[in-house]
Amino acid sequence: MADEMVLETQQWLNNNYGNVPGFEKVKEDGKTGWPTIYALIRALQHELGITELSDNFGTDTSNRFDSKIVPKLEIGYKSNVVRLIQYAFWCKGISPVESGGEFTEYTLKAIKELQSDAGFPNGDGKFTSKWAKALFDMSAFVLVSGGDKTVRTMQQWLNVNYNIYFGILPYDGIYQRATNTALIYALQSEEGLPPESEATEGQPFANGNYGNTTTQLTPTLQVGDSGGFVEILQYGLYVNGFYKKGPFNGNFTDKLATEISKFASFMEYDSRNALAGIADITTFKGLLISSGDTNRTAIGADTSTQLTPAQVKTLVDNGVKYVGRYLTGSVGSGSDERNKYLTSEEIDNILGSGLSIFPIYQDNYPEVKYFNKEQGTSDAIAAAKAAIKLGVPYGTIIYFAVDVDVEDGDIAGTVIPYFEGVFGTLTGSGFRVGVYGTRNVCQRVIDQKTAVYAFVSDMSTGYSGNLGFAMPQDWAFDQFFEYTVGSGEGAVGIDQVGVSQVDLGMQYVYKNTSKYPDWFFQKLAAIGIIWPMLSEVIKATIELEQDAYFDAEPFHIYTELSEKLSIGEGDNETSFNISKGEISNSFYEQLKDFGDALSLSGDDAKTELYHKLGEIVEGGVFQITPAPFKEKEKGNVGLEVKIDFEGEKEGKTGEVELTIDVYMNKKTIDDSGDDDEKDAYDKLEKITNAKDSEVKSKSAQNAFYAQFFSGFVEETSSKVGAAVLAAIALALLIKFGPIVIGLIFV
Incomplete structure (x- = not known):
């Protein structure tokens, strides 16, 4: 919607400065934006006598404003500069009431x-260039949607105490590049470094970069310390996802020490001080720059070099346990071009030396325009083809690279659809998706559920996607320093990589020596991708080619593979046919009907899981029944799922059945005190009558089902009763989120 005062601003600017050399007319639409702000700055520069106009409120503009305008800014003063100030206030959303060019009480x-919003409740009203620079800017001076009140308080604190170093910060509650840099300036101020304008020749000064001088002056703090250093530490922890409840008072307490220890553990730092809750250089750098302390040790590396046995030995000798390698492509150009793709011989050398491999796919030019859904699909096909050829086990995570600084506003239209294409294709091939990129890119992709873990390019400290963003919770690898390790034939250039060990990488070469076709193992792995709770037990099933058990309290999971067995439709069984990747509409109708009847969520996003299952199975049947009685699970309740796979490859057809039993452990649930888990257990117990699961009579169970579902089904139709049982069980358990969804079909 157009703002009449902004429109007046644009019209006045064009009428008065439209013919001034270097002034660019602005669109008269009543909407504030950078073009209008730039026009205000250029108009101000013209009034100050500057002939080379620019969009930047720089040093010359500031100096002229302070010398020519500030001494005149008193009640009654009239000039075009005052009018520009008033129009800038209108564009900022602060009313100066008037716009006629006279400095009044309202101005x-x-x-x-403006000063109060910035953190100066007793502002003196002196409008110097630092305030003018903040006003002639698009940055918000109020708490914006999505902003954080504590971050805004921090921004105000930084403004009040350290503005001589960086001017007036935006105080919108958004932790961003400028806020991150201001925290470093604050640290440098506490270290005694002066602003550049006050430094003598040859004297170190504050510059907002965490360089050698800042590193040397960084203190070590512990319980009992207090002051500005501690408050910087407190806010640094907060914006990185720790110390969320404060207080922010500059006092180093036991609570703060505990949060430092948690942060160090989360980042897998090896600093004894940090792990013990003492803030040293590892802590400060880890909080304020993405690369952290590059002198720390790590057990991971990535390289574009095709590793020789001597180079692999160098990595082993330097404590490396995980090495990232590229599946395809080359690096360099012309005479400097060399292959970077992983080879079978190299895999044997790496795995034979006890290292794991985390596969990377990057066969592109680092440009934002590269990323779209079609390219994601194409890259996933290429990556899967290379991985299968090399014997990368199904279920392994492949990290797709976004090796470019994608601005936050561009991610939704580029990176997000790219990973939709990657995920939709790679999952069907039996591999999981990882994302390599800045912290912001990684978090945004993981939030879309198109990648499971992040390989974070923290080494790129100046990237907009790293400055002002916390480390993603689901990080697997942390790239933070580039150097050459070893000497002679063993020398190799690497990126040093921190490892969280949530992804163990490729530890063996997959060779299918079983009686089952490869396509089956691809489908099996894909189920584990859709339902992460099953990923480990399915991986074990593939590796061992036998029954497997996995303990994921409060769930006990059993799997069994068998050649195709007849799946009937007995009184206690519910089967849904899958044809050409689509589950029958009747299933969705039942799910919706009974979800509505029980006043439960009918969120379409929940049914997406079943669509994915249909796409993976392609042709076959999946069946839900109460889990069978097992002596070990006596007293627990559960469901059994059988998935009948049908497939064809190279003219050969086959059918394999996967049986999955998931039991809820009553003792664990009772001990946990989790009301949601207990409620889910009680409902499932009633639905399946698992409490009396030793009674194998179907007629007795049907009588119970009919009584329990009275009002929902006709007692005379056991087949309909069974369908209702499954649909209501699904609807009830969907209410409790992804883990319980896993319980139903996993």
Whole structure:
């Protein structure tokens, strides 16, 4: 919607400065934006006598404003500069009431309001260039949607105490590049480094970069310390996802020490001090720059070099346990071009030396325009083809690289659809998706559930996607320093990589010596990708080619593979046919009907899981029944799922059945005190009558089902009763989220 005062601003600017050399007319639409702000800056520069106009409120503009305008800014002063100030306030969303170019009490009130918002409740109303620079800017000076009140308080604290170093920060509650840099300036101020404007020749000064001087002056703090260093530490922890409840008072307490220890553990730092809750250089650098302390040790590396046995030995000798290698492609150009793709011989050398491999796919030019859904699909096909050829086990995570600084506003239209294409294709091939990129890119992709873990390019400290963003919770690898390790034939250039060990990488070469076709193992692995709770037990099933058990309290999971057995439709069984990747509509109708009847969520996103299952199975049947009685699970309740796979490859057809039993452990649930888990257990117990599961009479169970579902089904139709049982069980358990969805079909 157009703002009449912004429109007036644009019209006045064009009428008065439209013919001034270097002034660019602005669109008259009543909408504030950078073009209008730039026009205000250029108009101000013209009034200050600057002939080379620019969009930047730089040093010359500031100096001229302070010398020519500030001494005149008193009640009654009239000039075009005052009018520009008033129009800038209108564009900022602060009303100066008037716009006629006279400095009045209303103008002074607007200035004081601006100062109060910035953290100066007793602002003096003096409008120097630092305030003018903050006003002639698009940055918000109020808490914006999505902003954080504590971050805004921090921004105000930084403004009040350290503005001589960086001017006036935006105080919108958004932790961003400028806020991150301001925290480093604050640290440098506490270290005694002066602003550049006050430094003598040859004297170190604050510059907002965490360089050698700042590193040397960084203190070590512990319980009992207090002051500005501690408050910087407190806010640094907060914006990185720790110390969320404060207080932010500059006092180093036991609580703060505990949060430091948690942060160090989360980042897998090896600093004894940090792990013990003492803030040293590892802690400060880890909080304020993405690469952290590059002198720390790590057990991971990535390289574009095709590793020789001597180079692999160098990695082993330097404590490396995980090495990232590229599945395809080359690096360099012309005479410097060399292959970077992983080879079978190299895999044997790496795995034979006890290292694991985390596969990377990057066969592109680092440009934002590269990333779209079609390219994601194409890259996934290429990556899967290379991985299968090399014997990368199904279920392994392949990290797709976004090796470019994608601005936050561009991610949704580029990176997000790219990973939709990658995920939709790679999952069907039996591999999991990882994302390599800045912290922001990784988090945004993981939030879309198109990647499971992040390989974070923290080494790129100046990237907009790293400055002002916390480490993703689901990080697997942390790239933070580039150097050459070893000497002679063993020398190799690597990126040093921190490892969280949530992804164990490729530890063996997959060779199918079983009686089952490869396509089956691809489908099996894909189920584990859709339902992560099953990923480990399915991986074990593939590796061992036999029954497997996995303990994921409060769930006990059993799997069994068998050649195709007849799946009937007995009184206690519910089967849904899958044809050409689509589950029958009747299933969805039942799910919706009974979800509505029980006043439960009918969220379409929940049914997406079943669509994915249909796409993976392609042709076959999946069946839900109460889990069979097992002596070991006596007293527990559960469900059994049988998935009948049908497939064809190279003219050969086959059918394999996967049986999965998931039991809820009553003792674990009772001990946990989790009301949601207990409620889910009680409902499932009633539905399946698992409490009396030793009674194998189907007629007795049907009588119970009919009584329990009275009002929902006709007692005379056992077949309909069984369908209702499954649909209501699904609807009830969907209410409790992804883990319980896993319980139903896993």
